[in-house]
Amino acid sequence: MLALIDGARISVLSTRGARLDTTDLVLRQQEYYDGRAEDWQRWITRYMRPVEGEVSKLLAELPLDGHVLDMACGTGYWTRQLADRATSVTALDGSAAMLEQVAQAGLPNVSVVHADLFSWNPPTEWDAVFFAHWLAHVPDDRFDRFWGTVDGALAPSGHVVIVDVAPEEQRIEEHIHERESVPLTRRRLRDGRQYDVVKKYWEPEELIERIQPLGFTGSGTKIGAGDGFGFVVWNVFRSSDDQS
Numbered sequence: 163m164l165a166l167i168d169g170a171r172i173s174v175l176s177t178r179g180a181r182l183d184t185t186d187l188v189l190r191q192q193e194y195y196d197g198r199a200e201d202w203q204r205w206i207t208r209y210m211r212p213v214e215g216e217v218s219k220l221l222a223e224l225p226l227d228g229h230v231l232d233m234a235c236g237t238g239y240w241t242r243q244l245a246d247r248a249t250s251v252t253a254l255d256g257s258a259a260m261l262e263q264v265a266q267a268g269l270p271n272v273s274v275v276h277a278d279l280f281s282w283n284p285p286t287e288w289d290a291v292f293f294a295h296w297l298a299h300v301p302d303d304r305f306d307r308f309w310g311t312v313d314g315a316l317a318p319s320g321h322v323v324i325v326d327v328a329p330e331e332q333r334i335e336e337h338i339h340e341r342e343s344v345p346l347t348r349r350r351l352r353d354g355r356q357y358d359v360v361k362k363y364w365e366p367e368e369l370i371e372r373i374q375p376l377g378f379t380g381s382g383t384k385i386g387a388g389d390g391f392g393f394v395v396w397n398v399f400r401s402s403d404d405q406s
């Protein structure tokens with residue numbers, strides 16, 4: 163299944179009063195990841211290695227069965243793990259080069275979707291929505307709409323499972339800065355092209371507070387924090403499903 167929809171132009175009034183249009187930023191960060199497709203699988207595997215046991219243990223306890231959507235799946239590092247236990251996995255990404263590697267793995271219960279998450283309309287619902295190393299790249303002006311997309315993709319009583327870097331990781335970033343209140347970090351491709359990608363670090367509880375007005379709740383667990391490193395795994399669900 164292939165579908166690519168162009169992102170809509172969205173502006174935001176920054177705290178300093180200037181209007182920052184994030185259209186170019188999100189297009190550029192997609193271009194950056196296109197350029198990383200060739201080495202991404204090797205890179206993410208090495209990056210996650212120190213905590214892979216801990217992360218797997220946490221994920222094993224979370225409801226990631228049934229039909230699962232892996233948003234911004236990249237080369238399918240997580241898709242492969244999800245496919246081991248799910249009935250089906252839909253692996254969605256904005257980079258055709260990344261998706262090619264997911265398709266090449268030939269997993270029988272995995273299908274790929276090529277789409278821009280900032281304009282994609284979910285055509286169906288999944289039992290679980292998963293995304294790893296993606297949320298940090300969602301600028302604040304697109305955050306609510308993105309969570310609307312998550313809501314539209316999630317079946318009743320479904321769970322959203324998120325893996326992302328913890329704020330501790332900022333210490334190893336090359337160049338963290340802000341443009342009109344949008345947090346950015348600098349990345350370079352091997353050919354020398356330079357990109358500023360959106361990088362918003364979330365503390366576990368900070369994210370839960372941010373998504374509560376959007377109808378979601380849950381909790382996050384920090385792992386491997388220290389030495390300029392650290393990840394958070396969140397288990398999120400609709401507030402209306404809260405049994406506590």
Ligand SMILES: C[S@@+](CC[C@H](N)C(=O)[O-])C[C@H]1O[C@@H](n2cnc3c(N)ncnc32)[C@H](O)[C@@H]1O
Nearest residue numbers: 192195206234235236255256257278279294295
């Ligand atoms: C940091 S990588 C994470 C990949 C994968 N989840 C992982 O952990 O290995 C971010 C991914 O987001 C994808 N991406 C960037 N902008 C996107 C967009 N607007 N819509 C869909 N995917 C996008 C990139 O192609 C890339 O695969």
